[in-house]
Amino acid sequence: MSIKNQFGKKGWTPDRIKDLTGKTFVITGTTSGTGYEAARILLSKGAKVVMLNRNPQKAEATIASLQDVIGNSIEVMNVQMDLGVQASVKKAASEVLKKVERIDALLCNGAIAQVPKQKITLDGWESQMGVNYFGHFTLQALLFPLIEKSKGRIVTVGSMGYDMGLKTIKFEDLNLDKDYTPNDAYSQSKLAQIMTIYELQNRMIKAGKSEVKAYACHPGSSRTNLINTSGSFMMKLIFGLMKLSPLTQPAENGAYPQLMCATEPDLDQTAFYGPTGRSNWVGPVGAHELKPHAKDKAVANRLWKLTEEEVGIKWL
Numbered sequence: 001m002s003i004k005n006q007f008g009k010k011g012w013t014p015d016r017i018k019d020l021t022g023k024t025f026v027i028t029g030t031t032s033g034t035g036y037e038a039a040r041i042l043l044s045k046g047a048k049v050v051m052l053n054r055n056p057q058k059a060e061a062t063i064a065s066l067q068d069v070i071g072n073s074i075e076v077m078n079v080q081m082d083l084g085v086q087a088s089v090k091k092a093a094s095e096v097l098k099k100v101e102r103i104d105a106l107l108c109n110g111a112i113a114q115v116p117k118q119k120i121t122l123d124g125w126e127s128q129m130g131v132n133y134f135g136h137f138t139l140q141a142l143l144f145p146l147i148e149k150s151k152g153r154i155v156t157v158g159s160m161g162y163d164m165g166l167k168t169i170k171f172e173d174l175n176l177d178k179d180y181t182p183n184d185a186y187s188q189s190k191l192a193q194i195m196t197i198y199e200l201q202n203r204m205i206k207a208g209k210s211e212v213k214a215y216a217c218h219p220g221s222s223r224t225n226l227i228n229t230s231g232s233f234m235m236k237l238i239f240g241l242m243k244l245s246p247l248t249q250p251a252e253n254g255a256y257p258q259l260m261c262a263t264e265p266d267l268d269q270t271a272f273y274g275p276t277g278r279s280n281w282v283g284p285v286g287a288h289e290l291k292p293h294a295k296d297k298a299v300a301n302r303l304w305k306l307t308e309e310e311v312g313i314k315w316l
């Protein structure tokens with residue numbers, strides 16, 4: 001099913017972003033890939049950017065690189081945060097709340113993918129669920145009061161992988177103890193992230209908090225470090241070859257969907273945004289089909305309640 005692109009043939013591009021002076025964006029995982037590109041483009045439009053990264057040395061090198069490319073006057077800082085450790089996420093959230101006066105958008109971008117063998121985080125979750133899903137849930141919940149005060153946005157970077165695994169949440173074996181596969185685990189974490197955005201929209205309406213906007217998007221198939229960081233040797237080989245083909249796009253293009261969701265006025269929150277070309281891996285950015293299992297309200301509601309219990313935070 002094709003949806004007419006509201007931004008025309010070329011789709012959404014960052015030329016549409018106006019001057020962002022006075023606005024503040026918080027982004028997870030900016031040391032490479034789409035997060036780096038998103039930070040670079042926001043800074044080049046005059047925004048203040050707070051980066052949340054696990055590795056302080058890499059974060060320092062990222063800031064140096066951004067200053068090199070854009071100039072020393074950019075307003076950028078790093079707050080150390082490991083998405084895979086709840087105590088670290090909580091500490092980082094409280095630091096962010098002390099350091100900034102507003103959050104115009106929180107971009108939940110950082111992730112690991114295709115971890116070859118099941119790994120369990122300190123908090124007891126399968127690593128992709130722990131980092132990609134539970135880490136971001138806690139961050140969103142703790143930053144929500146300031147995002148609300150700022151009439152800001154929450155942007156989740158999902159993946160077309162949401163439709164390439166179990167296609168639901170395996171409540172009876174969330175850590176996939178019985179049948180772990182790297183793909184099912186990654187897919188479940190990305191599906192959980194996407195489902196939670198639509199569930200958040202429902203809950204905000206019920207709570208009368210509709211001034212916050214929440215969007216789900218994905219970067220298509222972009223040439224980044226994702227598989228190199230956490231994937232198996234075989235996956236690295238396969239993705240290395242894919243990167244040479246027209247089935248992938250530069251990391252910069254992969255950042256456009258999250259930048260659009262963070263800055264474009266009058267977007268439809270109920271849509272799913274990403275590249276609209278071949279297999280939704282490349283091409284002009286806009287809204288495109290999302291399979292119904294990602295909007296299954298019963299599953300999303302059950303997941304939300306379970307998540308609040310798991311992370312020990314009552315959100316909405």
Ligand SMILES: NC(=O)c1ccc[n+]([C@@H]2O[C@H](COP(=O)([O-])OP(=O)(O)OC[C@H]3O[C@@H](n4cnc5c(N)ncnc54)[C@H](OP(=O)(O)O)[C@@H]3O)[C@@H](O)[C@H]2O)c1
Pocket residue numbers: 028029030031032033034035052053054055058081082083084108109110111112113131157158159160161218219220221222223224225226227229254
């Ligand atoms: N590339 C694609 O084709 C593709 C396709 C579908 C979806 N995505 C999604 O796009 C988003 C960006 O990924 P990317 O492709 O740009 O990959 P990337 O280049 O590997 O960037 C991922 C970022 O996340 C950070 N990160 C990883 N684990 C972390 C943790 N525990 N705590 C804090 N930060 C952590 C990484 O930091 P380190 O430097 O410390 O590792 C890095 O900055 C992800 O949500 C991914 O699922 C990508």
